[in-house]
Amino acid sequence: MGEPVEVIRTAALEGIAHGFLGRRGGVSAGDFAGLNVGLGSEDDRAAVVRNRELAARAVLPGAELVTAFQVHSADVVIVEAGWADGARPRADALVTDRPGLLLGILTADCAPLLFADRAAGVIGAAHAGWKGALGGVAQATIAAMERLGAKRANIAAAIGPCIAQASYEVDAAFRDRFIAADRKNGRFFAPGTRAAHYQFDLPGYLVAQLAGAEIATIVDLTLDTYAAPERFFSYRRATHRGEPGYGRQISLIALR
Numbered sequence: 001m002g003e004p005v006e007v008i009r010t011a012a013l014e015g016i017a018h019g020f021l022g023r024r025g026g027v028s029a030g031d032f033a034g035l036n037v038g039l040g041s042e043d044d045r046a047a048v049v050r051n052r053e054l055a056a057r058a059v060l061p062g063a064e065l066v067t068a069f070q071v072h073s074a075d076v077v078i079v080e081a082g083w084a085d086g087a088r089p090r091a092d093a094l095v096t097d098r099p100g101l102l103l104g105i106l107t108a109d110c111a112p113l114l115f116a117d118r119a120a121g122v123i124g125a126a127h128a129g130w131k132g133a134l135g136g137v138a139q140a141t142i143a144a145m146e147r148l149g150a151k152r153a154n155i156a157a158a159i160g161p162c163i164a165q166a167s168y169e170v171d172a173a174f175r176d177r178f179i180a181a182d183r184k185n186g187r188f189f190a191p192g193t194r195a196a197h198y199q200f201d202l203p204g205y206l207v208a209q210l211a212g213a214e215i216a217t218i219v220d221l222t223l224d225t226y227a228a229p230e231r232f233f234s235y236r237r238a239t240h241r242g243e244p245g246y247g248r249q250i251s252l253i254a255l256r
Helices: 045-059 130-135 137-147 172-181 183-188 202-212 235-241
Strands: 017-021 064-067 076-078 093-096 101-107 111-117 122-128 156-159 169-171 189-191 197-200 217-220 249-254
Touching: 017 045, 017 111, 045 064, 045 101, 045 249, 064 093, 076 137, 093 101, 093 137, 101 111, 101 122, 111 137, 111 202, 111 249, 122 130, 122 137, 122 249, 130 137, 130 172, 130 202, 137 202, 156 202, 169 172, 172 183, 172 197, 183 189, 183 202, 202 217
Parallel strands: 064 101, 076 093, 156 217
Antiparallel strands: 017 249, 093 122, 101 249, 111 122, 111 156, 169 197, 189 197
């Protein structure tokens, strides 16, 4: 484990235990080298379990790590107690008002979103790939936080490392899905490097959704997973390189 676990934090969530983690640190090797936390990857399971322990310890020692079986949905679970890894619910966002529960979201190009209403003592974490983003996972997470007493006027949200527009070329059919949902979505697509292809701005799309939800604070860390192989795992980069597998990084948030 040649280097320590890297924890990327933001002032927008100051006072709340949180962190966006990449691949630095950890015990995995080969294509998964570093802090791979993906239970669904083909990495050595013992290494993945150890990496998850290291990640949790780096953000809030002693907290109970809680993750979901992510399915690219807009489904949110209100967490009242932890569960075994084998009993993870199928969902893409978690919210809680219980101290000591470390909510975790796994990504490898999709956007991790962390939310907090400090005044109400309510937090959330969401996994937003293009399907989840288009389906409204960010808005659904905010609504679930409100059910626990959060107020939009007090909610801060941060978008962690994800694939940036310059690295995310899509075809016309992809763009058409977003235009069909709202013609204004065309602003999130720039000309691609090939005919009938476009560069999609996933974090920009999420910033606009969060702004439309009228929450208090929105921060985009502007970190491109695809462009930084030494720092982040990337599904698209691994695919383009013909690598047989890819790791997942984790983003974490908890109430003390």
